Amino acid sequence: MSKENFSKLFKERLIKDLSEEQIDIVLSGQYGKALELLRDAEATGLFPALVGPPGVGKTILCRYFASLRAKENKNKGFYWLTMDESIKPSNFIGSFDPAITLQKGFVLEAFNSGPLLNAMLEGGTFLANEINRATEYSQNTLLEPLEEASIGIPHLGRIKADKDFFFICAMNPEELSGTHRLSEALKDRIKIWIQLTYPEKSTELDIIRINLPEHFEIEESELEIIYSIIEETRKNKIDIEVPASVRAGIAIAKLLGRRRLLEKEKKVKEKESVYVYLSEIARYVLLGSIKPKPGVKVDNIIESIIHKTLGA
Ligand SMILES: Nc1ncnc2c1ncn2[C@@H]1O[C@H](COP(=O)(O)OP(=O)(O)OP(=O)(O)O)[C@@H](O)[C@H]1O
Ligand SMILES: [Mg+2]
Numbered sequence: 001m002s003k004e005n006f007s008k009l010f011k012e013r014l015i016k017d018l019s020e021e022q023i024d025i026v027l028s029g030q031y032g033k034a035l036e037l038l039r040d041a042e043a044t045g046l047f048p049a050l051v052g053p054p055g056v057g058k059t060i061l062c063r064y065f066a067s068l069r070a071k072e073n074k075n076k077g078f079y080w081l082t083m084d085e086s087i088k089p090s091n092f093i094g095s096f097d098p099a100i101t102l103q104k105g106f107v108l109e110a111f112n113s114g115p116l117l118n119a120m121l122e123g124g125t126f127l128a129n130e131i132n133r134a135t136e137y138s139q140n141t142l143l144e145p146l147e148e149a150s151i152g153i154p155h156l157g158r159i160k161a162d163k164d165f166f167f168i169c170a171m172n173p174e175e176l177s178g179t180h181r182l183s184e185a186l187k188d189r190i191k192i193w194i195q196l197t198y199p200e201k202s203t204e205l206d207i208i209r210i211n212l213p214e215h216f217e218i219e220e221s222e223l224e225i226i227y228s229i230i231e232e233t234r235k236n237k238i239d240i241e242v243p244a245s246v247r248a249g250i251a252i253a254k255l256l257g258r259r260r261l262l263e264k265e266k267k268v269k270e271k272e273s274v275y276v277y278l279s280e281i282a283r284y285v286l287l288g289s290i291k292p293k294p295g296v297k298v299d300n301i302i303e304s305i306i307h308k309t310l311g312a
Contacts, residue, residue, distance in 0.1 A: 024210045027065045029203040031057060034194050037085075038065045041192045047146055049131075050170040052196035056244025057207070058170040059129065063197070064100060065168070066125040073123065073164055079115035080127035083134035085180075089141040093153060094115040106155035116141070123162030129168040136183045142167070146189040198234055201227060204246060209251045216257025221276055223275055225309065226252050229282050231289050232305045239301050242291035256283040279310045 001009075001165055015021060027035060034050070038061070041048040050058040066078035094114035101110045108226060119126035128134075128142065145151050149161040169190065171182070182190075199207065205223055212218070226249055233243035262268045286302045 006124055021063075021067050023060065023064045023067055025057075025060055026203060026206045026210055028206060029063060029200050030196055031199075031203070033160065034061055035065060036192050037192060038168070041071070041168075046191035047167045047169075047189060048192040048194055049171065049190045050168065050194050051173060051198060051240065053198070053245065055247045056196045056198060057246065058128075058196055062125075062127045062168050062170060065068055066127070069125055069166070074165060076122050076162075077118060078127070079119045079123035079124060080129055082129040083117050083131055083138065085133050085135055087138050089138055090114065090139070092141045096155075099191070101294065108156060111153070111156060116145065117153070117159075119167075120145060120149075120159065120161035122164045124165030125166045125168065126171040128167070130171060131186075132171040132182045135180060137238060139180075139183050139186050144183055144190065146186075153230070196245075201231075204249065208249050208253045209286055212249060212253055212257055216254065216261060218257050218260060222278070223253065223258060225274070225278060226256070228309045229278075229286075229305060232309055233286070233301075236305075238302065239293055239296045240290050241293050244286060244289045248285050248289035251285045252278070254283055255285070275310045279306045280307055282310070 014275060038048055040046075050061065056127055062080070063078065070076060070078065079247055081087065092114050092258055094112050094117050094256065096106055096110045097112055101107075113121070116126050118124065140202075145161065145165075150158055151166060152158045152163070165179065196205070205227060208223060208226065217298070229242045229252065230249045233240055233248075236243070256274075256278065259268070264271050283306065286305070287298060290298065292298045292301055
């Protein structure tokens with residue numbers, strides 16, 4: 001890609017106004033309640049955590065909440081950082097540009113501000129995504145901002161956060177593998193624990209519908225079957241460590257919707273039955289959407305789920 005093209009496309013696609021971002025979110029059931037709690041947290045200055053397994057809607061809820069704040073607070077930004085072991089304090093705060101620092105020393109001009117510092121300066125929202133994957137060393141970067149609403153920048157000094165600065169974190173439950181524990185000091189500074197889980201049926205069906213492109217039509221009875229496949233992965237706690245998330249249902253529905261469209265446009269031959277086609281696409285989607293317990297073969301689980309929900 002040429003430099004000009006890159007710069008043109010970049011400017012076109014830059015999200016400038018968070019409050020105008022269109023977020024299609026379902027707010028029934030647990031999501032409405034969770035949003036209310038986020039508003040309570042904001043009003044009382046207590047920092048919240050969203051806790052739940054992958055794909056239950058933690059990030060979309062945070063984005064939606066941040067976009068509401070942006071509307072009310074005249075476009076104060078939303079910043080986020082997804083953590084893992086490689087995240088360093090400089091990823092939160094920012095760092096000095098080596099070339100400029102070499103010329104001019106550790107001056108403000110040489111400093112590239114990071115997402116946490118940006119949110120503190122602007123009074124925006126900072127989301128620490130997957131916070132329990134960060135090492136304790138990195139988690140400690142958050143202690144001062146959360147307790148004193150200030151932060152020290154090496155060589156430059158200490159800044160006080162804008163009064164509207166708000167912090168949210170999201171994490172998978174600690175018993176899932178691949179996560180560090182949250183340090184006790186940080187845990188003590190997070191005061192509202194909002195649990196999200198797999199949504200109830202009517203909410204999940206609404207989520208699938210809202211995520212389907214408009215021109216994709218699938219029947220209610222087909223949606224029901226898709227839900228039953230997803231639900232089955234959540235019932236089998238003996239073989240499955242992480243069941244299918246909301247994303248899996250959306251993916252199956254999209255593939256079915258596309259198939260229906262092609263049939264309508266007479267671009268493909270009609271299949272014998274929805275069961276045949278669904279059992280095919282469910283296999284493609286489920287293969288990477290469920291995590292079996294150690295020693296259990298994912299193929300066997302998928303076969304048994306398909307057999308149960310769609311027949312032989
Ligand atoms: N309430 C909802 N309304 C609309 N779409 C939703 C809702 N909840 C989840 N989704 C959809 O489900 C998918 C997963 O949601 P999201 O990315 O927010 O999950 P998450 O909990 O942050 O997952 P992870 O732990 O993997 O980061 C997204 O495509 C999102 O659009
Ligand atoms: Mg997420």
